[in-house]
Amino acid sequence: MSLANSEIVDILLVEDNPKDAELTIRAIKKRNLLNPIHVVEDGAEALDFIFCQGVYSGRNISRPPRVILLDLKLPKVNGLEVLQSIKSDERTRNIPVVVVTSSREDPDIAAAYSLGANSYVVKPVDFDVFVDAMSNLGLYWLLLNQQPR
Numbered sequence: 001m002s003l004a005n006s007e008i009v010d011i012l013l014v015e016d017n018p019k020d021a022e023l024t025i026r027a028i029k030k031r032n033l034l035n036p037i038h039v040v041e042d043g044a045e046a047l048d049f050i051f052c053q054g055v056y057s058g059r060n061i062s063r064p065p066r067v068i069l070l071d072l073k074l075p076k077v078n079g080l081e082v083l084q085s086i087k088s089d090e091r092t093r094n095i096p097v098v099v100v101t102s103s104r105e106d107p108d109i110a111a112a113y114s115l116g117a118n119s120y121v122v123k124p125v126d127f128d129v130f131v132d133a134m135s136n137l138g139l140y141w142l143l144l145n146q147q148p149r
Helices: 018-030 043-050 079-087 106-114 127-144
Strands: 011-014 037-040 067-070 097-101 119-122
Touching: 011 018, 011 043, 011 127, 018 037, 018 127, 037 043, 043 067, 043 079, 067 079, 067 127, 079 097, 079 106, 097 127, 106 119, 119 127
Parallel strands: 011 037, 011 067, 067 097, 097 119
Antiparallel strands: none
């Protein structure tokens, strides 16, 4: 997806599997949530986007995404490292980060929460359950959750 430097993004989807990314976007739009979504495919690009560096240097860091959906198993920089960078920086620590991953491993869950994840969701294997889970995530984080301004 292309992104104009000034465009506001409500959802940053960090997902290296194109099929999972496409399904997540379709699921969110199924709920008629038309919020702008930007997809990045690895942890290094996610950090560039979030911290407005590299190809995203024209973005305004004071306009963060409203929520980040973060896979853990990413190329270049893994999801836990991305999470740690987000939550340890004063400018970005209040951005809600939802870990959306296939890992049910207790150490991954514990590490994500200890680093500041706002939620941890295991990707359902069943297609319909996956679509429902992703559409519910979008509904909650974009419409129901109240964030500081």
